[in-house]
Amino acid sequence: MSIDLLKNRIPEAPLGPFDGRVGAILRVGAETFFVTTNTDYVPQFVPISTTHPVSLRNDMRYGLDDPTLWPQKYSPTYCHLAAIPKPEERPDLAVMWWNPTPGDFEVGSAVTRGLGKLKFPQLVPFITAMDDLRTRIRKYTESTNEIHSLFPRLTASIDMALDRLRSLPSTYEKMVFGFTSMQRSYLELEALLSYMSVYKPRMESSDSKTGDLVVKHCMGAFTHEPQIAQMFFKAGLPFWLIRPTYVFDTENILAVVEVSLPPFPVDSTMEHPVLYTGNDTDDKIAAMHRAALQLPWYQDPFAVDAPGQTASQETGTSNAELSQGPSSTRAASGSRYQPYARPPTSHQSHSIVGRGRGEASHGAGGGRGDQPNSKNRNKYIVYDGEEMPSVIQTWAVALSQVNTNIPSLSLRAADREYILPEPALLITPTLQARRYQFIHHWRLLRDAFLFCLGNSDRPVTLSSQEWRDVLEGRVQNRRRNARTKNSRPLEEVIAPVLHACKMDALEGYPPSQESVPAYSTDQAKQVVWELAEMNFRFELLSLDKRASGRDRRESVKMCFAGGMLVEIPMEHSQLGLASPALVDRHRYHLRLATLMLDWRTQCRRPAFIVADIKNKRGWSQGEMEGLEKAVANYYTDTFFELFGRAAVIPMRLERGIVPLPSLT
Template sequence: MRLMDPDAWKVEQAPAIVEGVDLLKNHRVHSDLGTLDCGGRVTAHVVMGNTSYVITTNTHYVPRLPEVDPKQILIRRDMRFGPDDPVLWPRLYSKEFCPLPAIPKAPTHPQDHLAVMWWNPTPDDFVCPASGMTLTRGLGRLWGARFSKFSVRTHALIKEYEQYVKSLPTGTKPPLLLPQLVQRLQLSLECLRMLSTYVRMVVGVTTVQREYLELTGLLRYMTKYRPRLVLINPADTTQPDDCVGCFTNDPRIAQILWKVCLPCWLIRPLKAFADECILKMVVPFAATDFLEMNPATGFAPVLATDRLDDCLSLLHCCTENTPWYRNLFEGHVASTAAAGGSGVGLAGGQSARTHSSRGASSSVSLRGTGSPYAAARTESKARKEKGPGPKLARDKSLPFDRPEMPTTISLWVSTLAAVDRSR
């Protein structure tokens, strides 16, 4: 990720005349900028679907719309979700998820107190709990010094949430999503203490980071930006805060975001340009300039829809369904299924993948709950409808196919298979 590169947000100037239209013809002094100029500080020209558009903004840079596949989500090599994740890249404004633009933007200085929330772990951070030395293989956990940074920031944010709850009028409850995110963040942080594979440790780190940023965005929206909406006068400054922001093609939404000092990028056809004041033309950023785009090895795409709520749910499900430990029976799963064994899969929004320390595999539904009881009830109901069948003894030459069974000795698999079982 280049998000914390001090030069990451420097923009390149672009030509002012686009398709014969001089976009700087209404250049005026900075104080004359209005809400319908959307700040007008910089503008970029983009082409989408063979149609030319201009993007005006109240910030000093313009990102491109995320080039994502609405039918699937990919986990990348850094165990993040790239432009599929609204925490990492701005998305189109959603009325149902209006706090998303308030998520903090990655700082440009590594010493910033929030820089740890975009930090990428390395094998040097994966240590043996007994010696504290770096592991080359096996199970370990996040280095204690790194964990302490996450712990300090997380507990400070939870304390901020508790103060917000105390400030609410008597009988008023916070939005349901707030306590849910607080609980998820607490559990995810605690899980970082557990021994796991290296990949699962990295997934645990990125999970804490994303949930922290989601909670921060929602808390900021409720305590800072939402109150500004009811004020007659806008904020004291027209400079937007360092937040992720969002895209919109609705001038009314752009006016509101301009008023509360959240970054926004107003998209409109080039033909609609008239009297707007623009101070500078720039080249838009692409997600490939900042984010890891290469998919992770061993992780298949996750089937999705174009609904933002489905996308957000899947981002949480994908991390929950990544196994903590290596599957000891990998390689025998196929033979077990062929013999009629009932393999235990992961619940969540994922397609078939392989259980391993570097990946996971299962057959799952889009809105899976992760509860093993749901699958058990479904299987029991199907059995009752079908009626009693012949009782079949388990093939003792095959490895156990249930996670709660004790571990078998690998040598027994080949030895038992060679036993003469004829009558």
């Protein structure tokens, strides 16, 4: 059926929501539709009734299905998508459509040539734009009681993406996908703010102007529902109302145009899995959100899988909150709240009341667990070597006084292992050349092991002996004895890296002894400090999850200056818990103590850590010192109770930062 869309054309007449500045004819199979719009073009669209697969294109975007590139079918759940800016009309946000290139990918070690990160200068424009958006969101949320749940969700997604891009080594393809996912989240957040603060009030107001309010810099939406066209017309959002040609009647259409084709590639020459198949915008956008959140991020290497036990989310209710807070003494272990179920053992049936410190210390010979003997260094006493960073005395004393005569509740061998090398391991060899070798080998492999921490499978933990084999450069011919007969070859441990980088084997590892550079004392301290700090931060993350039954990564990160788990700037070595000034450390002690309120342990929680600690004002010097001691004591005691070994504690660099030898 052929119709004349211009038969009712009256240029001087005001246009309504069912008229069109322009119109177009669309044919889908045997059916014919006409489209009217309050703007001056009609974009190509994926037919509303057509089921199709959604997948990534070569540019790591979703082509016509990407709401930041092309208008989508109206979504009642994601109605703000229509307010996403258009790239050609928002040059101030050009970074949100910028595509990274291989030249923007900075490779770390030659050993893992396929791993790297986006160069930081390329992130600066995004960070600047995000800071501005945060300010505008804060002003809006302070002025209204109607705060959409997507505000915190999208903001958290962006924050996690920034963390990944700044700190997590990845392949080039995953880096690009991470960046485009972050761009998509930003543009959706920008649109949400505009929709809630500008367009939604217009829709709901009786005073809104009509017709002349078209905002051309917005993406707009397709719809076949007349009421949606009315709402968008009133708000000034672009829309395309699609109707069968047989209902065409008195619509005033001023011009007929050809359908506009997209300026970006629609097809893909790369093999990408199908993300979603269907024609529902809500489901499609939800699938994109899930894909962005499922990017590699740091897993809990010490997670305990127990039937029927799931940790609540950051915003959820903790198991501890559902029961009474911990008292200064404990009942028998049979009545103890256990974050994860463990098989009963004979030593757990003992009554342990008011478990405390000082009953035995490692200085006095130690007790059960990670014990000092002729072959093992006492890890409850901080190694005192020239290349060891400065200890924080309160934490060192707390570690040395852990009472290991009381049995640990940990039965898992993996709990006594390490996700990264125990820091002192790098600098305990007697021969200086061997210390250089250990330090350099760790730096060569660092990105590979950090990548493994973000792998979808649980990261591998290794014993001290296995880490020593790795640092010695034993790739396949691992030492075999009674303790290491089950050791895994290095290339098996980092198999996810080799697979992601399309490598069959490590290249150039171990390097020749002649190529290992010398490390000054200050350089060695820097490497050891970073390793200690990453171990400490990941251990705290795992400990808090096990002791509280909650997964609250963001709250844990707030216990550290800068809020990072890896890629910690050396300049932060005198910030946070390591600040030389007690008053500066105090705020971080308070944050950690607040987390500890939810811990359910047998060891006695110090009296300083009480429920109203967050509200206390006017701390004296003595009180701040008391809180620091309480936090350090409770942390090291709890870590032994739940993991059965000495915790890695925070340290400090006393001198200025010096460049490290090149890895290339």
